[in-house]
Amino acid sequence: MAISELKLPAGVQAHELRSPVLLAEGLALNVAEHLRVAIAARGTAVLVVSGGRSPVAFFQHLAKQALDWSKVLVTLADERWVPVEHADSNAGLLKRYLLQGPAANARFLSLYSASANLEEAAAHADRLLAELPGIDVLVLGMGDDGHTASLFPSSPNLVEALKPDGERRCWPMLAPSVPHQRLSMSRALLASARFTALSISGQSKLHTLNAALAGGDLAEMPIRAFLQPPLEIYWCP
Template identity: 40%
Template structure:
């Protein structure tokens, strides 16, 4: 895997650089095709990054937004990544494509999620990933069965602590994506990134699944 590491002294400078990176990826994609696609994560860092991205000079009516992963909860739940994204990005005019569809479980909703993702310009043009101290990214957790799903854009997933049902884009979706950004915002996550870049089994460091990528994984690291 080609890792391009960019270090920042403050979360504010990291957030602005990451927003600029995503905006430029989308702007470039729109030069070459009518629609561009963006996948974003949930969590604390997007709360800083997405408002900055929303302010970028982009034709949002030509951008399709989806999620890297989603907790299996309705949009009115406080843990909904969809609700967070809709609140922080201009949706509409951008079109949003949901992972959660209201079914009882991610597995029950898998086929419908795949059908919705089939309307997203693919491969994804710009992806904003977060990373956990345990080494997970999106909702690809160490040891989870979602790590082995290849022939689809999404997969049911399970967060271990606390146990929680989720839907996630597959590692193959991230391998195929254009510009891929990873936010690394504390010491534990920096250690997880260093571990992932060392040789070892995928099950303990899911980021190793991205080894076949031909374009860099750009890590935005809070030093």
């Protein structure tokens, strides 16, 4: 199966790259251009990215782009509720692979806080995100179960987090099979991005995307909430 065979909604673009390296490079070039346009239009740019192992090459390519990084605010679509020093911290991942060299001049907004519990941590992150001037660029990933950010099927707060008009910006979330409690931006906040990219690789992710496109139950596959323009999908075998 190729991504060109999928029935994508009108206005959703797909890019098929030959390798993970070319995907990371192409996505980084596109994201950097959108950030430049935002800086030129509004003086600042807000970039929201996803964590995990998949985006490392993208982060490394993006860090090399010619940008006025001092005018960029970077934050995460989701975070594990662990300190930045923890091996599974998405903030730690960004500091190692994106916020290096000139890109270290970017402002970083962390979702993690050493609160008494996950609910308090989510409330703290929610207050911080209230000051966000608006998301210019959002880069999402997708799991084989159809989750994106940390909006996992069957997570206790999923229905509320997926409300299109919800006022809350950050929710405490639980991954059914993956360790660590999570913090995740809400659908309403994520969907407000001016430009969204979905980055996936491999046939299994393509089959997941095909299944997501074939149905409408958001709780079953939360990625469905974001399969509409403005969206560009980047995929490689």
